[in-house]
Structure formats: structure tokens, C-alpha cells
Amino acid sequence: MALFKSDIDFMSQRKRRITSTISGIMLLIAVLTLIFNRFEFGLDFTSGTLIEVGYPDSINPELVRQQLVDAGYEQAVVVAFGSDRDLLVRLPVDADEDDLEAASAASSLGNEVLGVLQQVSDVPVEMRRSEYVGPKVGAELAEKGALALLVALGIVMLYVAVRFQYKFAVAAVMALAHDVVVVLGIISLLHLTFDLTVLAALLAVIGYSLNDTIVVFDRARENFRTMRTTDPEVILNTTLNQVISRTFVTSLTTLLALFAMLFMGGEAIRGFAMSLIVGVSVGTYTSLHISCNFLMYLKIQKEDLAVPIKEGEEIDSMP
Amino acid sequence: MLNKFPLWKNILVATIVLLGLIYASPNLFPDDPAIQISHENIEVTEIDVGMATDALRAAGIDFFGDELTDVGGLIRFNSLDDQLRGKSVIEQNLGSGYIVALNLAPTTPGFLQAMGAGKMNLGLDLQGGVHFLMEVDMETALRRRMENTLSTIRQELRNERIRARSITLEEINLIELAFDDEESRNQARSIVRDNFVDLQIQARERAGRYLLALSMTPENVLQLERDTIAANQTSILNRVDSLGVAEPVVQQQGPNRIVVELPGVQDTAQAKRILQRIATLQFHLEAGPGASPGTYETYEYQGQQIRVNNDVILQGDRISNVRSALDQYGQPQVVINLDAQGGSQFNRITRENIGNLMDILLIETRTRTVLEPDENGEMVERQETYEERRLISHAVIRAALGREFVITGLSAREANDLSLLIRSGALAAPMYFIEERTVGPSLGAENIAQGSQAVLLGYILVLSFMLYYYRLFGLAANIALVINVILLVSIMSIISATLTLPGIFGIVLTIGMAVDANVLIFTRIREEIVSGLSPQNAISSGFDRAFSTIVDANLTTFLVAMVLFTVGTGPVKGFAVTLMVGIVTSMFSAIMVTRAIVNLMYGGRKVQSLSIGPFIKA
Numbered sequence: 001m002a003l004f005k006s007d008i009d010f011m012s013q014r015k016r017r018i019t020s021t022i023s024g025i026m027l028l029i030a031v032l033t034l035i036f037n038r039f040e041f042g043l044d045f046t047s048g049t050l051i052e053v054g055y056p057d058s059i060n061p062e063l064v065r066q067q068l069v070d071a072g073y074e075q076a077v078v079v080a081f082g083s084d085r086d087l088l089v090r091l092p093v094d095a096d097e098d099d100l101e102a103a104s105a106a107s108s109l110g111n112e113v114l115g116v117l118q119q120v121s122d123v124p125v126e127m128r129r130s131e132y133v134g135p136k137v138g139a140e141l142a143e144k145g146a147l148a149l150l151v152a153l154g155i156v157m158l159y160v161a162v163r164f165q166y167k168f169a170v171a172a173v174m175a176l177a178h179d180v181v182v183v184l185g186i187i188s189l190l191h192l193t194f195d196l197t198v199l200a201a202l203l204a205v206i207g208y209s210l211n212d213t214i215v216v217f218d219r220a221r222e223n224f225r226t227m228r229t230t231d232p233e234v235i236l237n238t239t240l241n242q243v244i245s246r247t248f249v250t251s252l253t254t255l256l257a258l259f260a261m262l263f264m265g266g267e268a269i270r271g272f273a274m275s276l277i278v279g280v281s282v283g284t285y286t287s288l289h290i291s292c293n294f295l296m297y298l299k300i301q302k303e304d305l306a307v308p309i310k311e312g313e314e315i316d317s318m319p
Numbered sequence: 320m321l322n323k324f325p326l327w328k329n330i331l332v333a334t335i336v337l338l339g340l341i342y343a344s345p346n347l348f349p350d351d352p353a354i355q356i357s358h359e360n361i362e363v364t365e366i367d368v369g370m371a372t373d374a375l376r377a378a379g380i381d382f383f384g385d386e387l388t389d390v391g392g393l394i395r396f397n398s399l400d401d402q403l404r405g406k407s408v409i410e411q412n413l414g415s416g417y418i419v420a421l422n423l424a425p426t427t428p429g430f431l432q433a434m435g436a437g438k439m440n441l442g443l444d445l446q447g448g449v450h451f452l453m454e455v456d457m458e459t460a461l462r463r464r465m466e467n468t469l470s471t472i473r474q475e476l477r478n479e480r481i482r483a484r485s486i487t488l489e490e491i492n493l494i495e496l497a498f499d500d501e502e503s504r505n506q507a508r509s510i511v512r513d514n515f516v517d518l519q520i521q522a523r524e525r526a527g528r529y530l531l532a533l534s535m536t537p538e539n540v541l542q543l544e545r546d547t548i549a550a551n552q553t554s555i556l557n558r559v560d561s562l563g564v565a566e567p568v569v570q571q572q573g574p575n576r577i578v579v580e581l582p583g584v585q586d587t588a589q590a591k592r593i594l595q596r597i598a599t600l601q602f603h604l605e606a607g608p609g610a611s612p613g614t615y616e617t618y619e620y621q622g623q624q625i626r627v628n629n630d631v632i633l634q635g636d637r638i639s640n641v642r643s644a645l646d647q648y649g650q651p652q653v654v655i656n657l658d659a660q661g662g663s664q665f666n667r668i669t670r671e672n673i674g675n676l677m678d679i680l681l682i683e684t685r686t687r688t689v690l691e692p693d694e695n696g697e698m699v700e701r702q703e704t705y706e707e708r709r710l711i712s713h714a715v716i717r718a719a720l721g722r723e724f725v726i727t728g729l730s731a732r733e734a735n736d737l738s739l740l741i742r743s744g745a746l747a748a749p750m751y752f753i754e755e756r757t758v759g760p761s762l763g764a765e766n767i768a769q770g771s772q773a774v775l776l777g778y779i780l781v782l783s784f785m786l787y788y789y790r791l792f793g794l795a796a797n798i799a800l801v802i803n804v805i806l807l808v809s810i811m812s813i814i815s816a817t818l819t820l821p822g823i824f825g826i827v828l829t830i831g832m833a834v835d836a837n838v839l840i841f842t843r844i845r846e847e848i849v850s851g852l853s854p855q856n857a858i859s860s861g862f863d864r865a866f867s868t869i870v871d872a873n874l875t876t877f878l879v880a881m882v883l884f885t886v887g888t889g890p891v892k893g894f895a896v897t898l899m900v901g902i903v904t905s906m907f908s909a910i911m912v913t914r915a916i917v918n919l920m921y922g923g924r925k926v927q928s929l930s931i932g933p934f935i936k937a
Binding site: 052054098101103108110111120126127128129130131132134136137141144145147148151152155156160163168188190197199200203204206207208210211214215218219241243246247249250252254255256257259260261264265266268269272273275277280317 | 405452454456459582585586587591624740751752753754755756757758759761762765766768769772775776777780782784785820821827828830832834835838840842867868870872873874875876878879880882883886890894895899931
């Protein structure tokens, strides 16, 4: 096994057109699927009740649903979960956001449903977990989640702008936004349940993808200062060829760990592991093929990185 | 000398690794299932523990290591099953007042405990239990405070003989006083200004009436909310104690919410019943025989009908402490302490009412299930809340009372009950459940098993790959990676962080990402070799040049993890914590530990070539 042959062309006009087109298509598909497919939001965001019950032998979800309908819970959704012995029962909550009393009363639904199931079943029914999220909590969480993503991007932009240069900051954030949108699109395409763990995975993707991009930019900065040529295309191409092997190795080890999670972690962590696997893959592609394209669009040049006399010099007019 | 750490650096690395090992080690000692015996009011003694162990022997349940600790009696068991059976046996034998709680007793050797080494806490998703999020009804708290203010103002004006046409609570935070003449209004204004510093006063005129509009300032509303949540938290803690949970968590979240976590509790319905016994206290005077109808309500107390005046003379939120005790003659009594404002208010009112009767009302908000026909005429169940008001104390005011007063003339049992009732009623506002998560014990055990398997498999895969790809250098990175996780666990243990399932996956992710720093360094070393540097120089320059990249890349990731930590709740927070700690430990182990090992391998010797994996022909 040798190091990657490192004279790949990343940065020629033709190559950049190809990679940008690929990204454009990915973004378009992502946006379309987000519009038409939406997300399957998890309980954390939708509010309602969810109960995971375990039966000693395999059990037909339809049968259990009928039991619940007969008991007066017409809106119950019952699906198999992980194995054919475990079921998930979901019930919506219909309380107004500001009606604390109704929200509080609805919290005992899980216990009621479990009681019904244990009563009508002639085998023991085990409560594995039961969750209730009130309407107010779900709505707040969605707001907080979106805010977290934006704040994370903002902080990153600030840090990179201070440590590098504003063009790098803009390029890094654009690359990250690109990653987030594509990963969201894939989550929507795969019908993964969008819950709190997936949100955490998204933020972890931002962290990971940023890590990759920073490594590229760090090397680019060094090369802009040390290489004799002034052609950004050549400099960036050299940079990418220098970091490609590191990027592949790190992505590989991270993916190894993630696949271990996917295969061993059970049902509860599937969405999290899947989102991260997608995110790491997309992030790797982005850091190699897209982040430097953004730098070229922003017309990065040697002068931008002349060793600064003082941090925070006048920013030259935007291109 | 290239690639030789000075002695102090080697010692530093070795010391940190050793400390990591010591502080991570308690996690290797599994806890014993145990039972903790305490009492609501008195110290538990050897005698109590002896009674419990006798009962266990009689029932034929194996136990060991019974001792008296600073938190009460502690008895250990060999299995969870024995522990559960033991609990019911002890409860039957010790009688009321004793709290018998399931607990996990550490088996960490004494010298480790003496060093302050402890375990990571296991989150609910790993050990089973219930998590509640409760919201305090601040509107009600504010309305009650304003009602309280209103009745005090009415009393003050009456004392000063100022006639008000009407005194009404117009809105939740607006009291309106109406007067027939400007003179009365101005007198009233100065009284309010002197006695109620927390009110804003506005004078208005409408339809020939002279009005005063009173409302609490925003700062004071905030202060009220802070006091209310503190009172609620205290009372939840008291109630949770009576549930007999070993290590409950009661934490404020945001301005008006409280998180309650009860490890090991399965019966959520019972827990909710106890937590939801939301109660408030009000002190009233007894209505005289000539009181006009509508100014009092009638309550039953020990078989008599008592008329209680509607004006509240003191709210329960003014109570700072309650306990049942014995007076100097050995008679039981209940001692109540008030805060400063409550004390002076109470003093003034009781001074004027010596010889009269004072009543304490306990107002509990409960929920009940009612059957009623729906639109199709079928009977359906619906939960509704209602207020249950009950008279819990009816006593003569013997003297002017101040910040500490006692209620006497009770039996020991009555005193005990009354102090508990008052304590639970010293709550300012009702609370509602807005989120609830229960994890069964079997799922918790499964989560631990799956989590550890994932960590193990991830480890094996990453270690094998590094060894194959980087040979001897890979071995150095692997040793650093093992040390990394030991350090991570030790830091989590030192800060008593809670390990959750997402936290475990944070560790898996850390394993995958932690090698990144080493990969950066090794790639650099290879590059330097290719560009013609000698092996020793290549090692040195590879480490040095990769350093700034590693710092930049990790710092930004750390910032994102911090965002995750501030925004996330519960499980997500757990993930963020391991991510943050993991970034710190992996930077140390990748840079310092790997360097130390590489220096041991290659430093200070003539080196022809490096074992850093196959090379590309330059």
C-alpha cells in the first residue's frame, strides 16, 4: 500500500466546473427532497407520546394496534422496532402550546396505554422505555436546534476570519453550509427519523468537516507564503495533493469507528451513526473538491496572505 | 540533542498518565446493591441497623457489610433480587418515619476514595429510571403575590381610616384603587409608597374618580420568579426524599423549569402522584361571629365547623424553615421560621390579634380522572385539576409572633404530620409535567452492553489499521490512543460527569478522530523524508510543523462542541461533554505522549530509516 499518487488535478477550470456541477446537482436534489419529502421528525420535535414495549415472542404490530383502537386510542401508530419482539407505539398530543394543564395531563398517556396492553395481552408485556414530550418543549427545541446550527457557523466564521483571513472564513462557512444542506437532504431521502441525536450528529458533522477544511486551509496559507509561484490555481492544487493522504486516512479511521457504532450500537443509535457516516463522507469530498473552489471564486491571491503586520488590517473591497 | 525530551518533560508525561490511571481505576470496581436507611427527623443508630439485619436474617435474605455511615445505615447485598426483597422486609419491620432507599454502595478501595477518586455517574439511559421536566406556573405565583399585596393594602387603608371606593385586581400584575376625592388618593399613595417598595405607582383620573394603578416592576417580577423556583426546588427535594431514591437529581433549567431525575424508579405513576401533590399554605384569621357572609368560608377541623376569614395574612412562600421538635417540658411542637418581610408582616398582624384564633390552610392542586360523555355520547376519561383546601391548624395566638414562632398543643404524631404538611406547602406555585422519559432496567443494561461492544470494535478496527499503515509509528500512536481513553475516563470521573449512551458514542467518535493529530504528524514526517531530510530531522520538523495545524483544527471543533453543550439538554449534553474532553485529551496524547514514545524509540541514536509505513518513490 503506497501513499496516494499525488499529482491529481483538482483546480483546473475544467475540473472545478465538474466538481461544482456535481455539488450543484447534490444541492438541488437536497433542496427538492427537503421541499417534497420533508423530514420524519422524531418525538423530540413533534411532541407526543412514545412507548417501546417488549414481548416474549414475535408479535404482530397490526394486532397490537387493533387492541389499542378497541381501547379507544384511534390515533395510535404501532411499528416493529429492531426485532420482531419489540414494538414502538406512538400517540400524538393535542394540547395547545400554552396550556400547561393539558400538557401535564397528557403525560400520563404512556402509563395508560401500557396498562391497556398488559391487560389485554395473555403474555407479559415489558415496558422498555416511555417518553412524553409536551407541545411547548418540542416547539422550543426546534427553535433552539436551528439556532445552534447558525451560532456554530457564526463562531466558526469569526474564528477563521481572525486566524486566517476573511476569504477563508467565507469559504469555510460556505463549505460547511453546503455539507449541512446535503446531509439534511440525505437524511430526508433515507427517511431517517430526525431527532435530538441526529441534530447532535449534524453539529458533530460541522465539527468534523470543519476540521478537514481547516487542515486544507492551514496548508494553503503556508504554501501561499512559501511557494515561489503566485498562481493560486497551482498553489491550491499543490496543497490538496499534500493533504489528500491525511484526509483519506483520517476519514477512514473515523468511518471505521462509525461503522462499529452502526453494527454494534443497536436501534437507538442508527440515525445518529448514519447521519455521521453520510456527513463524514460528504465532508471529505467537500474539503478536497469544494472548499478550495470557494477560495477561487473569492479570488484568493498571494497578497491576501502576506504575513500581516497587524491582525485586522483594512479589508480590501469585496470582489 | 534532537528528539530527546528533557527529563522533566518525560516525568511530566509519566505523571499525567499515572494520575489518569489512578483516577480512571474506580470505574473498574462494580458497585454493590445496597439499602440505605435514614429517618425523617432523627439520627439513625446502631439499634435501627440491628433491627433491620435481624429482620433480614429472619426472612433468610443474605446480606453483608452492614455499617453506620454519615448518611444513615447501609446494608449490602449480593444480588439486585436480594436487595429488592430486603427493602420490603426492612420497610415492614421499621415502621413509619424511616426512609428505606435502594442504593449502590461503592467497592472502591479506601486509599482511592481517600484520594478523591470516584466513578463516572451513569445516565438514566444506562441504569434505568425516570426523568421529568416540570414547569412552574409563574402566572399563578404572580397573581397570588398580588392578591396578598391587595389584602395587605386593604388592611393598611382600613387602619389609616382612608375610604377607598374599590380595590380590585384588574390584571395579573395590576391593582387598581379608586377614591372619591384627591385627598384620599394622595394619602393612600404615600402609604403604598412607604410600605411596598416593589410596586410602581401611577395616578390617573377616570369618570370623576381618582385612581391609583399599582404594578410590580419587571426586576421585582424576576426576583419573584427566582424565589418561586427556589421554593419549588426545595419542596421537590423534600418530596423526592420520601420516595426513597438513592441519588435523585433536582436541577433548575432555565428561568421556570426543574428537571427531576430518579434513577431506578419504575413506577412513574406513583412518583408523579407524590411530586404533583402541589400545595401552598395560607395563614388566615378566624372570622368573628358577626362577619358578613361572603367574607369567610367554612372548613371542618377535628369535627368542628370553623369560619375562616378570606383575607390572607401570610403566604406560605414567606416560610424559610419548618421542623417538629420538643419544648423544654418535652411537649411536641412545630417551629416555623419566616423571612424578614414575612416576620414583620406577621408580627404586626398578630400583635393586633392576641387571643384570636389563627388558621393555616393547605391548598393542594390535584388531578383526578373524570368520566364524561364526548360528542358521540360515549363515556370517556378526562384528567382535570382541582384545588383541595383543608384546614391543618387552628390555634390561639398567645403573643405577638415574629420571625420564629411555635404551634403547641399537639401530639407527637400531629406535630410530625403538621411540619411535613407545612414544609410541602411552603411552595409558591403549582407545577406541571411537560416532559417525561422512562427507561426500563433491561434497556439500560442492553445500552451499556451495546455501547461497550461498539467502543471495543471501533478500537480494534482503528488500532489494527494504524498498526498496518504506520508500522512502528502506528504502535506509538496506538499506545497514545489507549492512554487517551484512560485520560478521558479519568477526567470524566474527576468532574463526576454523567456518562450517557450518546456519551459512549462520543467516545467512539473520539477514537476515530483522535488519530487525526497523529496522522497529520506522520504524514508530515513522511513528506520531510521524501524531501530529503535525515530521519532525526524529519521527526523533529514533522512534529513541529504539524503543531499549528492540529491546534487550529481542534480548537474550531472544540468551539462547535461548546455550542452543542450550551444548546443541548440531557443526552446531547452528554455527547458534547465527551467530545470536548476527548478533544483535550487527544491533543495531549497525540502530541506529548506519541512524541515521548517516538523519542524513546529513535531519540539520541544513529537512525538509518524510520518504520513509518511504505513509501512513495519521490
